[in-house]
Amino acid sequence: MKTPSRQPNETLRQHGAGLDPVSSYVIFRTTPCDVAVASKEIARFGNLGDSSTNRLVQLSAILGVRARCDEENRVLHLTASPTLWLMVPREMVVVGVPDDALLAVPTVFRHLGYEALLIEDDQPRALVVDLVQLQRRAERYLAQSPRDATVQLDNFTDSV
Amino acid sequence: MPFELDGTWLAIEARFVREVVGTLPQIVVPNATPQLPALCAWRGRAIPVLDLSQILGIPSEERRSKPRLLVIETGGSVVAIPVSQARAVEVVPKERLRPAHVISNQYCPTEIHQGSFAAGVVDVERIVDDMLDHSETVGENPIAAAQ
Numbered sequence: 374m375k376t377p378s379r380q381p382n383e384t385l386r387q388h389g390a391g392l393d394p395v396s397s398y399v400i401f402r403t404t405p406c407d408v409a410v411a412s413k414e415i416a417r418f419g420n421l422g423d424s425s426t427n428r429l430v431q432l433s434a435i436l437g438v439r440a441r442c443d444e445e446n447r448v449l450h451l452t453a454s455p456t457l458w459l460m461v462p463r464e465m466v467v468v469g470v471p472d473d474a475l476l477a478v479p480t481v482f483r484h485l486g487y488e489a490l491l492i493e494d495d496q497p498r499a500l501v502v503d504l505v506q507l508q509r510r511a512e513r514y515l516a517q518s519p520r521d522a523t524v525q526l527d528n529f530t531d532s533v
Numbered sequence: 534m535p536f537e538l539d540g541t542w543l544a545i546e547a548r549f550v551r552e553v554v555g556t557l558p559q560i561v562v563p564n565a566t567p568q569l570p571a572l573c574a575w576r577g578r579a580i581p582v583l584d585l586s587q588i589l590g591i592p593s594e595e596r597r598s599k600p601r602l603l604v605i606e607t608g609g610s611v612v613a614i615p616v617s618q619a620r621a622v623e624v625v626p627k628e629r630l631r632p633a634h635v636i637s638n639q640y641c642p643t644e645i646h647q648g649s650f651a652a653g654v655v656d657v658e659r660i661v662d663d664m665l666d667h668s669e670t671v672g673e674n675p676i677a678a679a680q
Binding site for chain 1: 558559561562563565569572574577578579580581610664665
């Protein structure tokens with residue numbers, strides 16, 4: 374994957390341009406709210422196709438959201454969990470997010486699988502997914518619904 | 534501080550009120566409880582939106598628009614409560630506090646009486662304590678858990 378853009382704070386400070394440190398996030402267009410994952414946590418993207426896996430789970434099923442466009446036909450796997458594939462909405466956008474635009478959510482919402490509120494133009498834009506919980510839930514989901522059939526994947530890309 | 538919620542007058546101890554603001558953009562949180570359905574951003578913090586109508590059991594057919602938000606802080610937690618309108622803070626002598634009968638709810642144990650005006654006093658400390666603690670378990674309804 375192209376190097377996701379968490380730029381070293383020091384570099385920015387040294388250049389003294391008054392810029393905030395910026396991280397890259399992928400925002401998936403879902404209802405009732407958009408959800409976001411840090412780009413650096415995504416190892417690869419692909420499409421449903423010729424390769425196969427029986428370890429595919431829908432992001433929406435785990436988080437209780439629904440793709441806005443009703444097309445959930447892209448797949449990705451996370452850097453920390455290379456054998457687990459997540460089916461994600463086709464509609465997504467990559468944004469640069471300054472650190473002060475990420476607000477930690479109260480504990481009550483962390484238990485729902487989110488770790489931060491992403492702000493854009495002073496308004497809530499998306500909920501940032503807690504990936505540790507996401508993987509845990511995905512594994513639980515797979516354990517509860519074991520399947521013999523494999524799902525076809527292909528067209529992997531290294532960038533969003 | 535007296536405020537109106539879906540046609541019912543209530544009051545909250547002013548010491549808990551940090552700010553009264555117009556509506557703030559909210560984001561609905563998937564799988565959240567009806568009592569804490571959303572988040573909003575306030576002064577660099579993500580704070581829960583607390584649906585007091587749900588908590589007090591106000592029937593849905595009586596629900597009205599809520600163009601104001603009370604930002605409440607208690608026990609280190611900050612929450613936003615949408616309300617229909619809010620009035621200026623008033624000093625109320627203790628003798629005007631009576632056991633509640635306008636709203637019969639565990640979170641509204643007393644009322645203020647001033648002439649013909651009566652307002653249920655919301656026990657916001659208890660609400661925040663219960664909602665933020667009992668909701669720790671995913672999917673658990675804090676109201677049901679409290680009963």
